[in-house]
Amino acid sequence: MSRVFGSSYESVMFDGKPLEIVSQDVPEFRSMERQFGSLRRVGVVAYFPVETKTGMATIRFESSSTGSGFTKSIAKSGSLSRQKLIDLELQAGQPLANSARGDLQAALLPADRTIDAGKTVFIIDNAYYGLLPEALEFHGGAVLSSSNLATALDTLKFLQEKQVKPEDFTAFVGYPESDEDLKAVFKDQPTATLDTWKERSGEIRKLSDEFKFKLYGSSELNKLPDKNAVLHEIENSKGIVWITAHSSGCRVRLSAGEAVEISASDIAGLHLTKKPFVIVRACNGNEAGFAKAFISAGARGVWVNQGKIQASEVNSQLKEFLAASQQKTLAQAIETVKQSSPLAAHATGLHVELILPEGEHAPNQ
Amino acid sequence: MHQTSSSGSPEALFRASDSELMALLGLQALPLVKQPDEVLAMGRSGDLYGNPEQLGGGEFEHGGLAQVGKIFLRTWAVELQKAICTKGTLYKKLREKGSHQTDVLVAVAIGGLSSAIPALAPFSGLITVLSVLLVKTGVDAFCQMLSDKGSPLLK
Numbered sequence A: 001m002s003r004v005f006g007s008s009y010e011s012v013m014f015d016g017k018p019l020e021i022v023s024q025d026v027p028e029f030r031s032m033e034r035q036f037g038s039l040r041r042v043g044v045v046a047y048f049p050v051e052t053k054t055g056m057a058t059i060r061f062e063s064s065s066t067g068s069g070f071t072k073s074i075a076k077s078g079s080l081s082r083q084k085l086i087d088l089e090l091q092a093g094q095p096l097a098n099s100a101r102g103d104l105q106a107a108l109l110p111a112d113r114t115i116d117a118g119k120t121v122f123i124i125d126n127a128y129y130g131l132l133p134e135a136l137e138f139h140g141g142a143v144l145s146s147s148n149l150a151t152a153l154d155t156l157k158f159l160q161e162k163q164v165k166p167e168d169f170t171a172f173v174g175y176p177e178s179d180e181d182l183k184a185v186f187k188d189q190p191t192a193t194l195d196t197w198k199e200r201s202g203e204i205r206k207l208s209d210e211f212k213f214k215l216y217g218s219s220e221l222n223k224l225p226d227k228n229a230v231l232h233e234i235e236n237s238k239g240i241v242w243i244t245a246h247s248s249g250c251r252v253r254l255s256a257g258e259a260v261e262i263s264a265s266d267i268a269g270l271h272l273t274k275k276p277f278v279i280v281r282a283c284n285g286n287e288a289g290f291a292k293a294f295i296s297a298g299a300r301g302v303w304v305n306q307g308k309i310q311a312s313e314v315n316s317q318l319k320e321f322l323a324a325s326q327q328k329t330l331a332q333a334i335e336t337v338k339q340s341s342p343l344a345a346h347a348t349g350l351h352v353e354l355i356l357p358e359g360e361h362a363p364n365q
Numbered sequence B: 001m002h003q004t005s006s007s008g009s010p011e012a013l014f015r016a017s018d019s020e021l022m023a024l025l026g027l028q029a030l031p032l033v034k035q036p037d038e039v040l041a042m043g044r045s046g047d048l049y050g051n052p053e054q055l056g057g058g059e060f061e062h063g064g065l066a067q068v069g070k071i072f073l074r075t076w077a078v079e080l081q082k083a084i085c086t087k088g089t090l091y092k093k094l095r096e097k098g099s100h101q102t103d104v105l106v107a108v109a110i111g112g113l114s115s116a117i118p119a120l121a122p123f124s125g126l127i128t129v130l131s132v133l134l135v136k137t138g139v140d141a142f143c144q145m146l147s148d149k150g151s152p153l154l155k
Helices: A023-038 A081-094 A098-108 A151-159 A179-186 A194-211 A218-222 A229-235 A264-268 A289-297 A311-325 A330-340 A342-347 B010-014 B018-033 B036-046 B063-075 B075-083 B087-098 B100-118 B124-135 B140-147
Strands: A009-014 A017-022 A044-051 A056-062 A071-079 A120-123 A169-173 A214-216 A238-242 A250-253 A258-264 A278-283 A301-305 A348-354
Touching: A009 A023, A009 A071, A017 A044, A023 A044, A023 A056, A023 A071, A023 A151, A023 B100, A056 A098, A056 A301, A071 B087, A081 A098, A081 A179, A098 A218, A098 B124, A120 A214, A151 A238, A151 A301, A151 A330, A151 A348, A151 B075, A169 A194, A179 A194, A179 A250, A179 B036, A194 A214, A194 A311, A214 A218, A218 B124, A229 A258, A238 A289, A258 A278, A278 A289, A278 A311, A289 A301, A289 A348, A301 A342, A301 B075, A311 A330, A311 B124, A330 A342, A330 A348, A330 B036, B010 B100, B018 B063, B018 B124, B063 B075, B087 B100, B087 B140, B100 B124, B124 B140
Parallel strands: A044 A120, A169 A214, A169 A238, A238 A278, A278 A301
Antiparallel strands: A009 A017, A044 A056, A056 A071, A250 A258, A301 A348
16 A cells, blocks of 8 residues: 655654644544543553654554553654665564664664563554564564454453464465466566476475365366456465465466456455465565455454565475474464575564455455 | 786775676686696586576676686685684774775785785786676684685585
């Protein structure tokens, strides 16, 4: 979702002093004030980067046991532009990019990080900067753009305490398996050769056999009559693995030979009644809005990658996750993957319970 | 006589992904870590062909060259550690400047590495990529990576 330059600004007050923030951030700011005002629980923090006339500022909320005693403060205010923030965040997802992570933290967070020790920290990414807690080194945190903080906390607790067995997942995998698929997915600009994609697809099929999850690979998707049939299968899943080989969406070829694209806005329009946990792996998965789309469709949580990712890395992370899921909770299984993959540690993150403010639409819609 | 060339646009390199930078490093380091017959063997076995299998396109992805980049870092680890990590002039300069002026830091690293490791000085492209990698990683984390033989970043 992009913002129009020359946006209007409104004042919000901090200890009697005004801070001029961009108008689009005000409804979420007010929503957070209400949420924290009614949350009678200590140890919950949210960082909300907002645009001001002079650059980015970060507002910090912290809950209190009385609800109304919550605090809000300007954690950081500087000259960092919106575009620079997006650039830094993109760089920060790379395992070696310690300097970008340092710059991002220096620009957005207070110097004293001990104030958040032992607390549940959420990041509010109201303007789709692509911020992930990992880039800010909040381990165990999550992205939140929610109008229901209490539900988000319950969700985070659910992910920390509950298991979803591998066999409860359904995987939708857009790797090409034939020349026709390759053309449908990449048009005339294929990345890797068909042999490579078939190899990667074979690895996923092997995982499906080993861990007994339902797989909709290219062959299975090709048998479905139309796009609605694919969307229907997604709606009925208890856990979802969503892997696309193309950046803008999942291009699949259906039985009639028609190539269709399932985009983030298609996903956002679904009604996921089983409140699934979703794993998204796509080129720029976080930035393309898939995580928020799944959450707004009713997913309980989404574990998404940021930036580009290789298919072999996707398969390796998935294998590790499924193996860990047999014994561990969702959050523990994610942590297991992060410990063995530097890319997963820095360029993946958890989204929980997005409920878009009234009148707003999912990205790409 | 060696002819020096400009370091190009480190800013563009700074926006490259880790795997792109490692592949670039491998490309620049190829003559330093592989004999011509080994390069010939790599070519014949297809290792010099890129096979970008990332989801989506638009990135310079080359597993074979990235491996060469990692071999270079492992092979030259001692010299690099001596030049960067012994808390000498270069280390101090990189730490003094802070992490905010990346262009200045890259220039400092290029000058420092060229003078500290004369054998690499003629390879200006290599020095530039190496300097960007160093600044991007941060001097302490870079040194830790070099000293950790089991680092997943160099596998």
